[in-house]
Amino acid sequence: MRKKARLQMAAAVLLLLIGFSYFLYTFHAANIASSESTDPSGDITVLIDAGHGGVDGGAVAGDGTEEKYINLQIAELLQKQLDAMGVKTAMTRTTDDSIHDSSAQTIREKKVSDIHNRMRMMEETDPCIFVSIHQNKYSDSSLHGTQVFYSPNTTASAQLAQSIQTSVHTLLQPENEREIKKSGNSIYLLYYAKKPAVLVECGFLSNAEETANLKDETYQKQLSFCIAAGILEYLNA
Ligand SMILES: [Zn+2]
Structure with a gap:
């Protein structure tokens, strides 16, 4: 070898x-x-948000894989891991659908309605912490590795992000020296979140090697386990 x-x-x-x-x-x-x-989470529900869905495919890898599918696969595995750890969970979506109102017609209207409905779920699931699953994409195809973004509105968001980032670094990506990053207004759900809220950019679809990992079920299980362990660490702190 x-x-x-x-x-x-x-x-x-x-x-x-x-x-x-x-x-x-x-x-x-x-x-x-x-x-x-x-129990580990008490009354707190971990609201897992698989990014994009339906008409909104998200980022597209070089081989044509759409981000929305990987997001949902990892989100579902994360839910299983947290369930096994005795943590309460809920999902914003469990199918390949955009979560927009039926009145939304254009793609733009559907995207706006979808994001407002995800925000409403975050507000109505109380108490909750919000963990959104996404994949990254960048013009430089050498970039790789998980990076966690956090809401600027609560210190708990940064703590949750750090716990997940540390868990991924320690257990799965020892070479990944990325640091957690405060969200600007380009990430609507984090920018306006009133609850602990993070967005996990699991890896880069612009990197062919990482894309292959992100599509691999074994790697998806390892990554979702690391995210779950980080969440549990935060809940137990
Ligand atoms: Zn995304």
Whole structure:
């Protein structure tokens, strides 16, 4: 095996071991919880938002893969991981659909209605933390790695973002030195969020190697596990 392949194999084995011991830990914790009637998230629901959907495909990779599909796959795996950890969850979408009102006609009207409906779900799910799943794209195809953006409106948002970024760095992407980034007004849902809210740019669709990873179910499971572990760490802090 090439050195890189050996390293990747070692990292995969390590991740599996960590995942398994984490499962045992949470299983044990869940058993204790059931006898003491406490659970990791208390009343807090993690509202998982798979970005884009339906008419809005999001970013498109070099091989034609649309962001919306990867977002939903990772969001669904994240929900499974959090459920297994005993954390309450909800999803903004579970199908390949834009969440717009039936009155919206043009693509622009549909996009605006969709984003307002996601915001309404964030406001109506109370208390909640909001975790949006997206994929990045940039003109320089060498860029890769997960980066978490956070709402400027609550300090909890930065804490949640840091917890997820650290978890991904520690467990999956040791070479990723990216830092969490405060959202500007280009990310509507974070810019106007009144609750702890983050957006996970899982990786770059402009990078062919990372695109292949992001489409791979094993990698998707590893990444969603890292995001879930970061959320659990935040909830337990
Ligand atoms: Zn996106």
